[in-house]
Structures are given as structure tokens and as C-alpha cells.
Amino acid sequence: MEKIAVEICVGTSCHLYGALDLAQVLEEVNMKYPERLEIISRTCLGNCDKGPNVRLAGKLLERITPEELRNIIIQLVQKKEKENE
Amino acid sequence: MKFALDTGIAGLAKKGEELCGDVVEIKKGQNSTVVVLSDGLGSGVKANILATLTSKIAANLLAKGVSLPEVVHTITETLPVCQTRKIAYSTFTVIQIDEEGRFQATQVDNPPVLLVRKSEIIPLTGKVKNIAGRNIMETSLELSEGDIIILVSDGVTHAGIGALLPLGLGIDGLIKILGNKINLLANAQEIAEEILEHCETFSALEPGDDITVVVLKLRKPVRGIMLSGPPLSEKDDSLVVEEFFAGERRRVVCGGTTANIVARERQVNLAVDYFYDDPLIPPTGSLPGVDLVTEGIITLTKVVELLEKGAVHVKNKKDGASRLLKWLLECDEIELMVGLRVNPAHMKGDLPFHLGLRATLLQRLAGLLSGRGKRVHIKWV
Numbered sequence: 515m516e517k518i519a520v521e522i523c524v525g526t527s528c529h530l531y532g533a534l535d536l537a538q539v540l541e542e543v544n545m546k547y548p549e550r551l552e553i554i555s556r557t558c559l560g561n562c563d564k565g566p567n568v569r570l571a572g573k574l575l576e577r578i579t580p581e582e583l584r585n586i587i588i589q590l591v592q593k594k595e596k597e598n599e
Numbered sequence: 600m601k602f603a604l605d606t607g608i609a610g611l612a613k614k615g616e617e618l619c620g621d622v623v624e625i626k627k628g629q630n631s632t633v634v635v636l637s638d639g640l641g642s643g644v645k646a647n648i649l650a651t652l653t654s655k656i657a658a659n660l661l662a663k664g665v666s667l668p669e670v671v672h673t674i675t676e677t678l679p680v681c682q683t684r685k686i687a688y689s690t691f692t693v694i695q696i697d698e699e700g701r702f703q704a705t706q707v708d709n710p711p712v713l714l715v716r717k718s719e720i721i722p723l724t725g726k727v728k729n730i731a732g733r734n735i736m737e738t739s740l741e742l743s744e745g746d747i748i749i750l751v752s753d754g755v756t757h758a759g760i761g762a763l764l765p766l767g768l769g770i771d772g773l774i775k776i777l778g779n780k781i782n783l784l785a786n787a788q789e790i791a792e793e794i795l796e797h798c799e800t801f802s803a804l805e806p807g808d809d810i811t812v813v814v815l816k817l818r819k820p821v822r823g824i825m826l827s828g829p830p831l832s833e834k835d836d837s838l839v840v841e842e843f844f845a846g847e848r849r850r851v852v853c854g855g856t857t858a859n860i861v862a863r864e865r866q867v868n869l870a871v872d873y874f875y876d877d878p879l880i881p882p883t884g885s886l887p888g889v890d891l892v893t894e895g896i897i898t899l900t901k902v903v904e905l906l907e908k909g910a911v912h913v914k915n916k917k918d919g920a921s922r923l924l925k926w927l928l929e930c931d932e933i934e935l936m937v938g939l940r941v942n943p944a945h946m947k948g949d950l951p952f953h954l955g956l957r958a959t960l961l962q963r964l965a966g967l968l969s970g971r972g973k974r975v976h977i978k979w980v
Contacts, residue, residue, distance in 0.1 A: 522873055524855075524871060524872075524873055524881050524882050524894070525855040525856075525881070525894065526855065526881065526894055526895055526896055526897055529881040529894065529897060530897070533881070534875050534878050537873045537874075537875060540873070553873060554871075555870075555871035555872055555873040555882060555884070556871060557855025557856065557858055557859055557869070557871055557884065557894070558855050558856055558859060562942060
């Protein structure tokens with residue numbers, strides 16, 4: 515199954531906006547659904563004042579909360595799994 | 600410069616005290632470095648004031664060429680008198696090392712200075728003089744590359760009293776530990792921290808006195824360059840990156856945007872971790888040909904904070920600030936290449952603080968590193 519690319523920004527602004535909590539969510543989802551995500555760290559996604567930023571499968575998610583990120587990723591992973599069934 | 604001095608300081612305040620009563624002062628002159636370790640009477644604030652005065656007076660006067668009897672006299676006359684004990688007292692050791700390796704030590708009531716040469720560990724002795732009623736021991740010798748000089752406060756030789764070692768570690772105990780337990784090939788900071796860890800263990804983690812260890816290691820000068828911040832003008836990016844990679848020296852990039860510029864100009868891949876070793880410090884990254892890539896302002900602020908505290912403990916830490924500090928302490932001559940372009944997003948109002956502080960922060964860092972005996976040069980780009 516093709517992995518879903520998740521780019522997380524850990525630059526200064528996003529760090530201050532709470533990138534750590536997002537990184538923990540990614541780690542958690544990665545443990546729950548191994549081999550589904552390709553997590554890439556970035557130092558800037560060019561949207562500093564609207565952080566924290568994550569680019570999920572090419573789509574930029576700004577001001578995202580950990581809960582929102584968890585739900586969106588899990589939905590996407592489950593959708594991909596269904597498509598592959 | 601024939602030799603450089605790798606300096607390591609580690610210290611711990613007596614249990615229950617916020618301030619350490621031992622103070623280390625390093626003053627780098629044109630061709631030589633003066634290191635003073637002073638231990639003030641008692642502990643806490645009073646001891647800290649006595650020790651600070653002693654080390655500052657000694658370092659400044661000696662660097663200006665004032666004779667030793669005058670320095671000792673000035674210290675005795677200047678120190679404030681303790682209300683309880685009715686005396687003004689501090690012990691101190693002054694070391695002067697020039698770039699040719701000529702070494703002079705003046706010891707006033709502190710435990711003996713140790714010289715580690717190859718596998719031999721020798722407590723330094725010398726002529727004893729009586730100046731202003733105090734016994735002062737003077738030693739001079741020629742050092743060579745790889746020699747290590749160790750200064751300790753009596754908290755080290757007394758470590759363990761009332762805990763694991765009824766008679767304290769003593770200078771012989773310290774020599775034994777140095778010979779058997781400590782990796783003397785490590786850098787000065789690591790050696791200092793290792794000695795401190797042993798003392799802490801002997802004191803059952805509750806030191807009965809302030810403990811301070813200063814390690815000086817003679818080595819060939821290590822040159823390093825740090826690039827932090829994008830250049831003011833975007834068209835200078837390639838020139839700045841080219842200059843950053845010129846010459847034989849160690850390199851570090853401090854700042855996400857800066858790292859992206861370097862990666863783009865060198866056409867290499869910037870790899871960034873997303874694991875947080877410390878929740879307060881953003882993760883580090885790596886670039887080919889660069890020792891370390893860290894985030895900018897938050898990491899630098901933490902490094903400045905750690906240096907301002909005096910004694911640092913970075914040996915086993917993996918977060919960006921500790922690794923950057925370790926890197927800085929390993930260098931003798933550091934060029935700080937500071938970009939002045941400001942990220943407009945960092946100036947917006949809803950971030951907890953304004954991030955346009957790079958220039959001020961780097962100046963503070965340069966001052967603190969000079970205080971550690973480093974030769975620092977800032978280049979604004």
C-alpha cells in the first residue's frame with residue numbers, strides 16, 4: 515500500500531504554536547497503523563504566522579490541533595485501507 | 600597560536616543552596632589566559648559574593664600586570680567581613696597559560712592543582728611564600744600538547760564526608776579516580792562533568808559543600824563557524840554559503856530557514872528529526888559537511904541561558920541546545936556569521952515573543968563565549 519506523506523513543520527513558529535503535540539499524534543498514529551505513514555520533518559512550510567502547519571498528502575493544514583490531526587489522518591488511513599480491500 | 604585551551608567547568612551548589620560559593624573566572628588576554636577558581640567562606644549568597652569579588656579582582660589585576668602580593672593584599676582588604684565569623688576570607692587558585700604553553704600557578708589554600716601528563720597524575724608543588732599573612736604556593740612549568748590541568752574546590756576533596764566516604768575523597772582519592780575511572784581522552788567539559796558526577800555519588804546526591812571542577816586541556820586550536828540567519832539581501836545567499844564552506848573548520852547551522860538556504864545552494868538534502876529530546880527545544884537536523892543543524896532563536900536563547908548559569912551539564916544530553924553548546928565549547932576560535940534578514944512572520948503579534956532578536960542574542964552569546972576563553976568574531980551578513 516502506498517504510504518501517506520505527512521510533512522510536519524518543526525520550525526520556530528510552529529514549535530511555539532505546538533508542533534510537539536502534533537509530532538506526538540503522528541508517532542501515536544504511526545504505532546497504531548504501522549507502515550502507512552511517511553513522516554517527514556520540515557523546518558518551514560512557508561506559512562509561519564498560521565502554525566502549527568502540517569502538509570498531509572500535499573494539502574496544507576494550518577492552525578491544526580492535535581485532535582483534528584488525529585481524526586483527519588485516521589480517516590485518511592482507513593479510507594485508503596478500504597480502497598485497497 | 601601554537602596551543603589552545605580547551606576549558607571545562609562543572610559545579611554544584613551545597614544541598615539546599617541556590618547559589619554556588621565557588622566562582623570561576625576566565626580572562627583571555629592577547630596571548631595568554633588567566634583562570635581563577637575562588638571558594639568563598641561558607642556557602643550560599645555570602646560565599647558567592649566573597650568568591651565573585653576574589654576571582655574578579657584577581658583576574659583583572661593580574662591581567663593588568665599588578666604583582667601578586669598587591670593582589671592578595673587588595674583581596675584581603677576589599678572582602679566584606681562575615682557578620683557571624685567576623686572574618687573576610689576566601690581561598691583561590693590563579694592559573695596563567697600562554698599560547699606557547701608556559702604555565703604559572705598560584706595557589707592560596709585551595710586543594711593542589713593536578714597535572715595529567717600522559718598517564719601520570721601529579722599534584723603540583725612549588726615554592727611557598729608568605730604574603731599578607733597567607734601561605735602562597737607558586738609553580739611554573741612548560742606544558743605540552745595533551746597535558747591536562749585540573750583545579751578543584753575543597754568540595755571535591757571533602758566529597759563523601761557524612762555520606763559514603765567518612766574521611767572524604769581527598770586528593771589521593773581524586774588521583775585514583777582520575778587514573779581508573781575517568782576517560783582522560785574526552786574533552787575538558789566531559790572530564791569536568793565526570794569528576795563532578797563521582798563527587799555527587801560519594802555525597803549520596805546531597806553535597807555537604809559547594810563542588811567545582813575546572814579542567815584545562817592543551818590542544819591544537821579548533822576553528823569553527825556558525826551560520827545563523829538568512830543574509831540581509833537574498834542575492835548574497837550563494838556568496839555567504841560559499842564563504843561558510845571555505846577553509847578547514849568545523850561548521851554548524853543554526854536556523855531552519857538558514858539550513859534551507861544552505862541545502863538549496865549546495866543542492867543537498869536537509870534531513871530533520873521530528874523526535875523531541877527535550878519538549879522545549881525544537882528537533883535538530885543534518886546537512887552533508889555540517890556537524891549540526893539546529894533551530895534558531897529558541898535554541899540560541901537556551902544556549903545563552905545555559906552559559907549564563909555558569910557550570911553546564913551537557914555531556915549526555917541530546918537536545919539541540921545542549922549539542923550546540925557542546926559544539927561551541929569544543930571550539931577555540933569561533934566565527935559567528937549572522938544573517939540580518941528578519942522573517943516577517945516572526946514579527947506578527949500572536950506569538951509569545953518577538954523573534955527578531957537574533958542580533959542581540961548572538962552578541963550576548965559572543966560575550967559569554969569570550970568569557971569562556973574563546974576567540975569570537977561576529978560577521979554580519
